[in-house]
Amino acid sequence: MSVSYVFFTGSACALLLLAVAKLAISFRQQAAGRWLILLLGGVFFYLLRPLLPVENAWIEVLLDLPTDLVPAAFWLFAFTLCSECDRFPRWGWGLVALSIAVSTAANLDLSILAGPHEALYILSQPFKLGLITAGMLALLQQFHSDLVEARRRLRAVLLIAVGGYMLIVICAEFLFSYQPVPAGVPTLHAVLASLLTLAACLWLLAVSPSALAESLPQVAEPEIEINETKNEPPSLDEQQRLLLQKLQAHMQSGGYRHTGLTIRELADQLHAREHVLRALINRHLGYRNFNEYLNQFRIDEASARLADPDQAHLPVLTIALDIGYRSLSPFNAAFKRRHSLTPTEYRREKLPA
Incomplete structure (x- = not known):
């Protein structure tokens, strides 16, 4: 040797x-x-x-x-x-x-x-x-x-x-x-x-x-410690503030419903640079994954529609496709992470027969 x-x-x-x-x-x-x-x-x-x-x-x-x-x-x-x-x-x-x-x-x-x-x-x-x-x-x-x-x-x-x-x-x-x-x-x-x-x-x-x-994945801390040590989001300059306003308005108008929406496509829709939008969503809004950010809006809408008596006749798949999911499986997984219930169980709980 x-x-x-x-x-x-x-x-x-x-x-x-x-x-x-x-x-x-x-x-x-x-x-x-x-x-x-x-x-x-x-x-x-x-x-x-x-x-x-x-x-x-x-x-x-x-x-x-x-x-x-x-x-x-x-x-x-x-x-x-x-x-x-x-x-x-x-x-x-x-x-x-x-x-x-x-x-x-x-x-x-x-x-x-x-x-x-x-x-x-x-x-x-x-x-x-x-x-x-x-x-x-x-x-x-x-x-x-x-x-x-x-x-x-x-x-x-x-x-x-x-x-x-x-x-x-x-x-x-x-x-x-x-x-x-x-x-x-x-x-x-x-x-x-x-x-x-x-x-x-x-x-x-x-x-x-x-x-x-x-x-590395963030370690969950006790709620009391989080409230005591939670850091404020970094301050934004004028350009970032305008981009944040455009992003929030776009999402509130249903921009998240686009099937297969990617961070690059969203940046193009907002006429922004992709890396700037990534940093804004991560550092200011606190999201580590773009799909996690989209799921916030999608699951909010799905929860409201599943609890709406006027939409009780709509299949769960129809709602999932309407809000931007390609199939039922990822929708069920994201919904259960939020509510610890499947969409069907959630609807049954909110709209008892």
Whole structure:
């Protein structure tokens, strides 16, 4: 093992420990922060593992377990980062558990598993690729509706740099399991890992130390504390004030009813720059997602129409389509988040027979 490989691997591991310490101090109370700590910890063990030759099979499994958790941690972190209101799906937990079980069994190089060992290893690769792909899809989901600029940048970096890099590493590992590793590839991998972790630490600790706090889902606080510490929205200049008035007038006149309305289309309708409108809705009105902003108006109208005796004959689907939804499923989900009732249950409660 070359000196340069050991040097760059050690550098990457030291930087990862620094990042993990920072995250543990500042974000250990948040689910997304804990998944990110687990992700970085798994990468740490992945890089350090070749430098720790172990003869005991069970100790090898324990040392490999954090690495096996990396794809799952990536998916869970991406989902928690981008889905503030949704719970991780139950089937996702089953897929994560199955992937970890298969990977752990594949790492057991015992005589009793000599036969199925290779088959389990081959089977574990699609699971890892699937979890990473699921994480990348979570980062892409509603990307253009995200109003938090720091989180949009973080999504792009995770998608391109981290997700793409992990996909390449897993595919390369699978390929080199059956072919000799070309000279210089391990060192190149260590250099790239060191540069990636260095860039992450510089971003986290120096360039934009508040970006991660802005990106992670907001932690709910007790109502009393909110009332005592709630910050006033930032003051607006004349141009922003005029844009806010146009936005409010446009929404009150039913601008939210346009099916599939995007932040870009709304900016065009208001003759405003998209990034200015994003910042206005996020920083002044307090919304982190554009669809969440639209749902405020849509669910308000739907609630009134469902409670109106004169519209009791209208199907729920008709109301959903009238107020801008493409189908019933997203309308039901948004409505239930607001009222903890389905639209049909809400109508039955407001208009008893």
